[in-house]
Amino acid sequence: MFQDKVLACKECGREFEFTASEQEFYAEKGFTNEPGRCPECRAARKANRNAGGGNSYGGRQERQMFSVTCSSCGAEAQVPFQPRGDKPVYCRDCFQSRNRW
Template sequence: MPMRYTNRASKDLAWPATKTISPGIALVSTVPGLDTLGRISFGESMMIYQDKTLTCKECGAEFVFTAGQQEFFAEKGFTNEPSRCPACRAARKQRAGGGQRRNDFYSGPRQMYKAICSQCGSLTEVPFEPRGDRPVYCRECYSNMRARNYR
């Protein structure tokens, strides 16, 4: 995603956050700014990422932590390198049930509750426990109702 900088004339200039120098090497610059004379300058720090070979803590296999992956980790604020290879990460996720990620753990498949649609009367499943004080709709009736409300 390009970084944005607005100069004194209020024109947006797009600056690429990274530049690939060669396969396996990425250059990352800081946000540009103006010096005291109004000239555009890059910040003081630049980071160069190079592909790294890491060892999986689970299976012991070597895997490549690419420059692009390192850049992604840095953009997201991750400070630790991956400790498992892609195959072991996928297997671990699968063992956890392949559920949705919530608060840094995998919760497994979502629990569904049976209910009767308030509009058409059909039996349906919803991802929350119906309390009885509000109507519950099947997927089709809910979609139709939303479509009518957003016209």
């Protein structure tokens, strides 16, 4: 059913073999795209991604936080967006109590 294919890596340009067994694995997992990178570039990309220190931002810079005064209780709070001033801004506790379903 599947036959080995030769693909070109979009990262380094080298050719690599996409074996019939790899194709079968991809099909079983429901993957519709062929791999775009050779095994070496995939491993390097994964290593770089995992070297980000384990934070949830995948190695990106920390999110900038802004100091605000809660519109409900008046407490000082930190929010991950710059308030525009046209809408109320709440501390975590007030936000959660207002948004309970």
